[in-house]
Amino acid sequence: MQPGADVNQRIARISAHLNPPNLQMESSFGLRQVNCRAKGGSPGFKVAILGAAGGIGQPLALLMKMNPLVSVLHLYDVVNTPGVTADVSHMDTGAVVRGFLGQQQLEDALTGMDLVIIPAGVPRKPGMTRDDLFNINAGIVKTLCEGIAKCCPKAIVNLISNPVNSTVPIAAEVFKKAGTYDPKRLLGVTMLDVVRANTFVAEVLGLDPREVDVPVVGGHAGVTILPLLSQVKPSCSFTPKEIDYLTDRIQNGGTEVVEAKSGAGSATLSMAYAAVKFADACLRGLRGDAAVVQCAFVASQVTELPFFASKVHLGRNGVEEIFSLGPLNEYERAGLEKAKKELAGSIEKGVSFIKK
Numbered sequence: 001m002q003p004g005a006d007v008n009q010r011i012a013r014i015s016a017h018l019n020p021p022n023l024q025m026e027s028s029f030g031l032r033q034v035n036c037r038a039k040g041g042s043p044g045f046k047v048a049i050l051g052a053a054g055g056i057g058q059p060l061a062l063l064m065k066m067n068p069l070v071s072v073l074h075l076y077d078v079v080n081t082p083g084v085t086a087d088v089s090h091m092d093t094g095a096v097v098r099g100f101l102g103q104q105q106l107e108d109a110l111t112g113m114d115l116v117i118i119p120a121g122v123p124r125k126p127g128m129t130r131d132d133l134f135n136i137n138a139g140i141v142k143t144l145c146e147g148i149a150k151c152c153p154k155a156i157v158n159l160i161s162n163p164v165n166s167t168v169p170i171a172a173e174v175f176k177k178a179g180t181y182d183p184k185r186l187l188g189v190t191m192l193d194v195v196r197a198n199t200f201v202a203e204v205l206g207l208d209p210r211e212v213d214v215p216v217v218g219g220h221a222g223v224t225i226l227p228l229l230s231q232v233k234p235s236c237s238f239t240p241k242e243i244d245y246l247t248d249r250i251q252n253g254g255t256e257v258v259e260a261k262s263g264a265g266s267a268t269l270s271m272a273y274a275a276v277k278f279a280d281a282c283l284r285g286l287r288g289d290a291a292v293v294q295c296a297f298v299a300s301q302v303t304e305l306p307f308f309a310s311k312v313h314l315g316r317n318g319v320e321e322i323f324s325l326g327p328l329n330e331y332e333r334a335g336l337e338k339a340k341k342e343l344a345g346s347i348e349k350g351v352s353f354i355k356k
């Protein structure tokens with residue numbers, strides 16, 4: 001071989017790589033069309049994020065793009081999806097990313113999806129309850145769920161938008177109206193309560209949070225968030241003072257973040273982490289993995305209420321089994337009564353928003 005031939009070949013190879021003859025930017029914005037050679041991406045599930053340009057949506061998009069179970073990732077919002085999509089699409093992971101902007105593109109965003117994650121809607125400011133978000137977020141969730149009923153009625157839905165205790169009943173009523181309701185496929189995301197509970201309990205016990213499992217049942221607002229500290233794994237005991245401290249901190253973890261952010265929104269990063277942990281569990285269930293169990297707010301017969309959060313088994317059809325609460329101590333039984341009282345009103349408010 002001639003001296004330098006090796007180098008020339010390498011330069012030719014690099015040049016071909018930098019100027020591929022057939023490369024398409026995967027985006028519905030038509031950013032740049034450069035003849036398509038291959039679609040890229042790996043076999044896996046199709047996932048849409050609705051509200052993808054928001055505080056939760058952006059880190060959620062980033063983390064879902066890293067999830068090896070995802071082959072196609074659709075990012076939908078009413079603002080800013082071109083930028084978020086271009087940005088996330090440059091990550092050299094398997095999922096193909098496509099962006100969708102505005103309601104006229106909602107149907108394209110949803111068609112063919114296996115899992116739809118919804119963090120769309122306004123967040124709290126200091127002094128507000130989650131229920132104060134109802135007037136704006138109820139309408140947003142209604143519109144998005146109407147799109148799901150039309151375009152991907154079999155998709156698993158992970159609903160994050162607050163107030164979850166009311167938005168899940170809203171979604172259920174929308175799907176009932178459309179004739180597509182499958183209670184196994186609609187899940188309110190309460191994973192952040194579990195993530196917080198694991199963290200705070202681990203701090204008290206001096207353990208690694210990854211070793212701790214705290215069931216959190218009920219709903220996702222104040223006293224409806226009911227940590228079952230008597231069922232913590234690894235098995236342990238707490239003083240009455242520790243129980244008061246932990247229960248209060250877990251129930252008010254969201255408010256802790258809202259106040260620390262001083263008007264700039266609520267939990268976004270820990271929520272994106274929790275949402276991905278939960279979505280990954282749903283996808284592993286869809287794939288047929290055994291023993292996938294997480295807490296979620298679902299249609300339930302565990303109590304007399306039509307919806308309740310508890311541990312559920314996730315499988316090929318979504319929620320395959322809902323676990324009962326197990327033995328509760330006196331403190332938890334009292335907490336359960338308070339939780340049910342508030343939950344009943346929030347559920348009814350969601351149902352009547354659609355039925356009215």
Ligand SMILES: NC(=O)c1ccc[n+]([C@@H]2O[C@H](COP(=O)([O-])OP(=O)(O)OC[C@H]3O[C@@H](n4cnc5c(N)ncnc54)[C@H](O)[C@@H]3O)[C@@H](O)[C@H]2O)c1
Nearest residue numbers: 051053054055056078119120121122123160161162192271
């Ligand atoms: N379930 C939970 O544990 C949990 C945790 C944190 C936040 N939340 C809730 O998640 C929601 C989003 O929080 P955030 O901090 O990301 O808010 P954000 O304001 O930063 O982002 C919300 C996004 O939703 C988009 N949006 C608004 N209307 C829309 C519509 N009709 N269709 C599609 N997208 C729309 C906005 O454009 C924005 O990009 C809030 O309701 C918040 O309370 C829930």
Ligand SMILES: O=C(O)C[C@H](O)C(=O)O
Nearest residue numbers: 124162253254255266267
């Ligand atoms: O507290 C909020 O309003 C957001 C979310 O529900 C949370 O728990 O962080």
